[in-house]
Amino acid sequence: MKENIIRDIKLASSGHRKIEWVKRNMPVLSKIEEEFIEDKPFSGKRIVMSIHLEAKTAYLAKVLKAGGAEVSITGSNPLSTQDDVAAALAEDGLHVYAWYNSTAEEYNEHLNAALDIKPHIVIDDGGDLVHLLHSTRQELVRDILGGCEETTTGVLRLRAREKAGQLLFPMISVNDAYCKYLFDNRYGTGQSVWDGIMRTTNLIVAGKTVVVIGYGWCGKGVANKAKGLGANVVVCEVDPIKAIEAYMDGYRVMPLIEAASIGDFFVTVTGCTKVLTKEHYEKMKDGAILANAGHFDVEIWKPDLDRLAVERKIMRNNIMGYVMKDGRVINLLAEGRLVNLAAGDGHPAEIMDMSFALQALSAKYINDNYNSLDKKVYDVPDEIDRKVAFMKLEGMGIKIDELTQEQDEYLKGWGE
CATH class of the missing domain: 3.40.50.1480 (Adenosylhomocysteinase-like)
Structure with missing residues (x-):
């Protein structure tokens, strides 16, 4: 070795x-x-x-x-x-x-x-x-x-x-x-993603529109923490059941192409590739911030950003600004890699x-x-x-109850 x-x-x-x-x-x-x-x-x-x-x-x-x-x-x-x-x-x-x-x-x-x-x-x-x-x-x-x-x-x-x-x-x-997944994916990802974003951007989240792309357990955590920080949260999904869940959790649900023009922060949490692409970048507002919370850096499709940009410039540590032809700047955090670890402590x-x-x-x-x-x-x-x-x-110093033998038998049986 x-x-x-x-x-x-x-x-x-x-x-x-x-x-x-x-x-x-x-x-x-x-x-x-x-x-x-x-x-x-x-x-x-x-x-x-x-x-x-x-x-x-x-x-x-x-x-x-x-x-x-x-x-x-x-x-x-x-x-x-x-x-x-x-x-x-x-x-x-x-x-x-x-x-x-x-x-x-x-x-x-x-x-x-x-x-x-x-x-x-x-x-x-x-x-x-x-x-x-x-x-x-x-x-x-x-x-x-x-x-x-x-x-x-x-x-x-x-x-x-x-x-x-x-x-x-x-x-x-x-x-x-x-x-x-109930704790790491939801509470861990939810907190650490926003730790990384806020540490890197030094911007307020309250009042901003946050677009969470993917509403699995990680997406649930990211959306919940954004809501707690005072953001207006939009969820984009491909799964109809998860979309209903997001709606009933109090979030707006819409196609990503519609959300592209209103988002201030975009967080990808899908595990898939080419989630944010050229058609979305062309609609984004000046100053939009893109962050990825999926494992690989393929969700925010960087080749499209490179092709659209007339200039790339470092805005802050771990923030690359892509300057569009019309002067808009789209900001990518941590090279599109896991923002909670590449721009935070996980x-x-x-x-x-x-x-x-x-x-x-x-x-x-x-x-x-x-x-x-x-x-x-x-x-x-x-x-x-x-x-x-x-x-x-x-x-954590927490104690809980135990079933009695009678209760255990009741739950396992069918007679009563």
């Missing part, structure tokens, strides 16, 4: 402080770390991670290492890696291959370097590691027991591969667990506490049960989802 590929090991002290801060606010993962230290479930196993390399992810990597694993880690997005956090992990003995603002070639090099560990378990965010293992790095598949996928985009890729009969090892869809630590607890326990489930798993996409087992929920309640 190659030596660590990081910017500067001297940045490690700052990274350690960030990791320690999030650890103090992630009680569920801290409890799992205690269990892993005692049980060492991953002894002799190698785990590769491609995930947004920041402090909360770093703590997950350290928890897996505490469980006995040899861990290699790289970023899942060129603009979400924090160089001081990468340095801290390298100093702690993990194999680290990532730096901020990597080129496409460097990003691919980092992914391959991380895979050189010859992993037994894969933890992916978006599906790039799994893609390499099914294409140019198939020689490594013989050692793979299985893995976990963090986000919607990666799960879509996995299910498409499974449907085609081409999935080479079992994967658990962490994204589809209740304790993930989801709050308390939210990722649940998501990364699911990752850790799902990886353990793969390790314990791989012999009985087929080459398919599995949901997170219900007992893991509920364990994380109960641990989270305990961490």
